[in-house]
Amino acid sequence: MIYEPIFLDGTSGVPMYRQLYESIRDRIGGGELAVGEKMPSIRRISEELGVSRTTVEQAYQQLCVEGYLVSRPQSGYYVEAAIIEKKPAPPAEPDDSETLPGVRYDFGSRYVDSRSSDLDLWRKYVRAVLSSEEIVSSYGHHQGEPELRRQLAHYGMLLRGVNSTADRIVIGAGVQPLLSLICGLLGDKVQRVGIESPCFPHAERVFRDFRLDITPLGHDKYGVTPRELYASNVNVVYLNPSNTESMGRPMPVSRRAELLEWAENTDGIIIEDDYNGALRFRSRPVPAMQGIGNGERVIYLGSFSKLLMPSVRISYMALPPELAELYRSRGGSYNQTSSKIEQLALAGYIRDGHIEKRLRRLRKIYSEKSDRLISLLREYFGQPAGIRLAETALCAELTLDCTESARVIASKALESGVRVIPMDSSGNGAKFRLSFAGIPESDMREGVRLLHEAISPYCRSRT
Amino acid sequence: MIYEPIFLDGTSGVPMYRQLYESIRDRIGGGELAVGEKMPSIRRISEELGVSRTTVEQAYQQLCVEGYLVSRPQSGYYVEAAIIEKKPAPPAEPDDSETLPGVRYDFGSRYVDSRSSDLDLWRKYVRAVLSSEEIVSSYGHHQGEPELRRQLAHYGMLLRGVNSTADRIVIGAGVQPLLSLICGLLGDKVQRVGIESPCFPHAERVFRDFRLDITPLGHDKYGVTPRELYASNVNVVYLNPSNTESMGRPMPVSRRAELLEWAENTDGIIIEDDYNGALRFRSRPVPAMQGIGNGERVIYLGSFSKLLMPSVRISYMALPPELAELYRSRGGSYNQTSSKIEQLALAGYIRDGHIEKRLRRLRKIYSEKSDRLISLLREYFGQPAGIRLAETALCAELTLDCTESARVIASKALESGVRVIPMDSSGNGAKFRLSFAGIPESDMREGVRLLHEAISPYCRSRT
Numbered sequence: 001m002i003y004e005p006i007f008l009d010g011t012s013g014v015p016m017y018r019q020l021y022e023s024i025r026d027r028i029g030g031g032e033l034a035v036g037e038k039m040p041s042i043r044r045i046s047e048e049l050g051v052s053r054t055t056v057e058q059a060y061q062q063l064c065v066e067g068y069l070v071s072r073p074q075s076g077y078y079v080e081a082a083i084i085e086k087k088p089a090p091p092a093e094p095d096d097s098e099t100l101p102g103v104r105y106d107f108g109s110r111y112v113d114s115r116s117s118d119l120d121l122w123r124k125y126v127r128a129v130l131s132s133e134e135i136v137s138s139y140g141h142h143q144g145e146p147e148l149r150r151q152l153a154h155y156g157m158l159l160r161g162v163n164s165t166a167d168r169i170v171i172g173a174g175v176q177p178l179l180s181l182i183c184g185l186l187g188d189k190v191q192r193v194g195i196e197s198p199c200f201p202h203a204e205r206v207f208r209d210f211r212l213d214i215t216p217l218g219h220d221k222y223g224v225t226p227r228e229l230y231a232s233n234v235n236v237v238y239l240n241p242s243n244t245e246s247m248g249r250p251m252p253v254s255r256r257a258e259l260l261e262w263a264e265n266t267d268g269i270i271i272e273d274d275y276n277g278a279l280r281f282r283s284r285p286v287p288a289m290q291g292i293g294n295g296e297r298v299i300y301l302g303s304f305s306k307l308l309m310p311s312v313r314i315s316y317m318a319l320p321p322e323l324a325e326l327y328r329s330r331g332g333s334y335n336q337t338s339s340k341i342e343q344l345a346l347a348g349y350i351r352d353g354h355i356e357k358r359l360r361r362l363r364k365i366y367s368e369k370s371d372r373l374i375s376l377l378r379e380y381f382g383q384p385a386g387i388r389l390a391e392t393a394l395c396a397e398l399t400l401d402c403t404e405s406a407r408v409i410a411s412k413a414l415e416s417g418v419r420v421i422p423m424d425s426s427g428n429g430a431k432f433r434l435s436f437a438g439i440p441e442s443d444m445r446e447g448v449r450l451l452h453e454a455i456s457p458y459c460r461s462r463t
Numbered sequence: 464m465i466y467e468p469i470f471l472d473g474t475s476g477v478p479m480y481r482q483l484y485e486s487i488r489d490r491i492g493g494g495e496l497a498v499g500e501k502m503p504s505i506r507r508i509s510e511e512l513g514v515s516r517t518t519v520e521q522a523y524q525q526l527c528v529e530g531y532l533v534s535r536p537q538s539g540y541y542v543e544a545a546i547i548e549k550k551p552a553p554p555a556e557p558d559d560s561e562t563l564p565g566v567r568y569d570f571g572s573r574y575v576d577s578r579s580s581d582l583d584l585w586r587k588y589v590r591a592v593l594s595s596e597e598i599v600s601s602y603g604h605h606q607g608e609p610e611l612r613r614q615l616a617h618y619g620m621l622l623r624g625v626n627s628t629a630d631r632i633v634i635g636a637g638v639q640p641l642l643s644l645i646c647g648l649l650g651d652k653v654q655r656v657g658i659e660s661p662c663f664p665h666a667e668r669v670f671r672d673f674r675l676d677i678t679p680l681g682h683d684k685y686g687v688t689p690r691e692l693y694a695s696n697v698n699v700v701y702l703n704p705s706n707t708e709s710m711g712r713p714m715p716v717s718r719r720a721e722l723l724e725w726a727e728n729t730d731g732i733i734i735e736d737d738y739n740g741a742l743r744f745r746s747r748p749v750p751a752m753q754g755i756g757n758g759e760r761v762i763y764l765g766s767f768s769k770l771l772m773p774s775v776r777i778s779y780m781a782l783p784p785e786l787a788e789l790y791r792s793r794g795g796s797y798n799q800t801s802s803k804i805e806q807l808a809l810a811g812y813i814r815d816g817h818i819e820k821r822l823r824r825l826r827k828i829y830s831e832k833s834d835r836l837i838s839l840l841r842e843y844f845g846q847p848a849g850i851r852l853a854e855t856a857l858c859a860e861l862t863l864d865c866t867e868s869a870r871v872i873a874s875k876a877l878e879s880g881v882r883v884i885p886m887d888s889s890g891n892g893a894k895f896r897l898s899f900a901g902i903p904e905s906d907m908r909e910g911v912r913l914l915h916e917a918i919s920p921y922c923r924s925r926t
Binding site for chain 2: 017042052053054057058061062119122123126127130131133135136137138139140172173174175176177180181183184187188189201202204205206208209210211305309310311312313322323325326329330333334335336337338339340341342
């Protein structure tokens with residue numbers, strides 16, 4: 001019984017779940033809890049220790065996230081691993097959209113370049129929609145405004161090779177509500193879902209909330225391998241073929257075709273999240289998987305926040321014919337989440353050809369800015385540094401051999417007015433992400449210079 | 464084996480799922496399938512009949528919706544009842560927001576009264592937000608804009624007695640994404656959920672999508688009874704105490720207190736959907752359950768689409784402290800669904816006192832319009848008709864003893880240019896809903912006159 005020697009101190013100021021998490025983690029690390037062992041239920045620990053179930057759930061959750069425990073539906077929690085080699089954390093984006101005070105050079109910004117932001121044009125479209133009394137004073141269409149769906153069917157085909165009609169397109173305020181819808185539509189057909197590892201955390205969150213059995217899939221340099229998929233026994237897989245986090249480049253067409261073959265052979269479904277699929281500036285975009293196959297085994301997801309403006313939350317999906325039919329049969333029992341005004345503004349914006357112009361402009365801007373940032377990093381940090389472009393994430397990755405963790409160094413840099421995103425606090429090298437989307441090009445040199453100054457004292461191989 | 468004698472005809476023009484649905488329904492009605500009997504799995508029927516699983520799922524779904532079958536998670540489908548007394552269908556709102564062609568007098572409109580729509584004022588606030596480059600070109604807060612959450616904490620307390628702080632408020636684009644979030648946060652704590660019967664279909668949809676075990680709860684004239692709740696073995700219940708569909712009036716405070724006691728005694732959770740809770744014009748609004756209790760056992764949901772404009776999809780919930788803490792511990796892994804621009808416009812609108820003014824004005828307008836409609840219905844349809852005000856639904860209900868179904872008569876009325884919503888096609892009386900929200904008061908007399916003319920030929924007790 002692991003909880004006998006656990007004493008939680010309600011007066012210590014450390015949250016209870018944190019104390020519990022640490023106790024269990026230490027016991028796993030110390031071997032008192034062996035790999036494979038079943039953990040006591042949340043209810044039991046809660047009763048024995050006299051803490052709320054939420055407290056226990058939070059502790060277990062944290063242990064699952066870090067890989068110490070694994071949750072098996074209808075069974076319980078099991079010890080998964082004794083020592084965890086920390087994976088790179090997902091980019092720790094700040095909780096608030098506000099700029100941090102004192103930050104002069106912000107490589108961590110979630111803003112987009114103001115030069116690129118078409119703000120006046122966007123306002124024009126929003127105002128035009130807003131001026132219609134009929135539009136503002138009536139409900140929108142639950143599937144998404146028909147006018148926007150027509151534009152998206154055309155746009156998806158033109159720019160991403162997505163093969164869909166407007167009646168198979170469903171709009172939503174971001175990828176999460178669409179994934180919820182997908183889980184609802186698939187129903188009993190999805191029990192186990194395969195994900196890339198690491199996975200886009202917001203997608204994983206939805207699968208966890210639906211209490212699906214999640215199988216992380218390994219990959220080679222081209223992405224998830226067909227062998228992994230066949231061996232995994234999943235029937236639904238969620239992929240980001242245009243933006244594979246671990247590889248920093250899109251999945252080649254040949255691999256896409258192999259994975260489509262898996263879907264055909266096994267009656268499987270591929271959820272293709274084409275995040276920023278069109279926004280490539282180094283190479284030509286690779287066509288969407290949905291269009292490479294016959295569109296019957298792939299649910300295609302596309303988004304606009306990075307392409308348009310971050311404040312606009314419009315995503316869409318193209319459903320295979322069978323699922324589209326099921327969606328329609330459920331009629332109006334799903335509400336639309338995306339703003340009607342913004343949907344119609346976007347429809348006009350696409351209709352008038354602005355999205356293509358914007359893509360061309362963004363490709364040019366990001367190509368220049370990424371070149372500039374990479375060359376500045378090379379100039380200041382030189383050969384010993386690992387410098388890599390993460391194209392669709394719109395940032396550069398800088399890896400250095402340091403005496404302190406990336407987190408510590410990033411907070412030092414912050415004191416000098418430079419913000420970067422620390423990625424990794426373990427083992428070999430401190431890793432940082434520097435976004436080039438938000439920072440003006442003219443500020444880059446001074447920002448990199450100050451960053452170098454802040455990092456230098458902690459560098460093993462002096463640069 | 465029920466499927467042996469089933470022949471589906473792919474060339475008949477009747478959808479396959481409909482043919483299958485009818486075959487099974489007939490077999491249940493004819494006693495070939497007995498109540499309690501387990502149905503073959505979707506996969507098995509699909510294989511035996513050579514139709515897609517979606518087809519079978521749609522047929523089963525329809526049979527479940529109508530009460531012939533019941534789905535038991537991890538077990539399968541069972542025959543629930545042989546003969547179904549049709550419940551009133553949820554108001555069959557048209558799929559499209561567009562006004563139907565040829566409709567001159569629209570009592571089925573989902574528009575709000577243009578007199579009441581503050582459109583210019585709303586535009587002013589949206590434009591003000593839109594003019595800030597910083598706002599438009601940055602992401603919003605995942606929990607909802609802090610400024611709006613502060614306003615909502617204040618507003619909820621003032622108008623509905625909701626006891627919450629801004630950090631326990633989560634915003635979303637409608638009730639569905641918030642219910643999804645609730646299901647995700649409750650996790651294993653929710654296995655069975657109790658609902659009022661009939662239930663708001665969009666809420667039931669979410670619970671079904673999460674594959675929860677749904678228990679419909681009976682009610683007396685004050686709403687769901689404590690006895691039902693104690694007997695039901697549910698630990699989560701979804702209620703609409705301000706807008707009980709079946710009663711057309713709010714649940715009294717005494718019943719609210721009894722249900723709160725159930726939650727306290729059983730560690731239960733009440734999801735209180737306060738749809739239009741503030742928009743009462745006949746009587747004073749009853750305070751929210753959330754504020755009557757200590758707020759620890761109630762998740763409060765509030766919406767704005769009827770209050771503000773239908774195109775604005777902003778809902779919010781006030782979480783109990785424990786769940787709020789859990790939400791925060793999951794940090795940024797949930798995306799906000801509601802439009803940032805519209806959230807900030809609403810924050811300004813509330814801050815400047817417009818929402819209270821608007822409520823006063825709406826109460827006055829709807830009070831006048833409902834009086835007018837009820838008196839016109841009495842004048843034309845007289846004593847034999849059942850005429851009832853459904854206050855928070857903003858409509859009158861008209862029940863007549865007819866020779867045809869409400870649906871048939873409604874389509875006849877449509878030919879005369881009058882749209883009403885047919886409610887019930889069974890047994891004693893045809894029932895219609897007439898919304899007074901969208902139609903101008905000056906059009907009401909002619910609309911009711913034409914409706915009377917269209918209905919008269921089908922009335923048993925001539926009016």
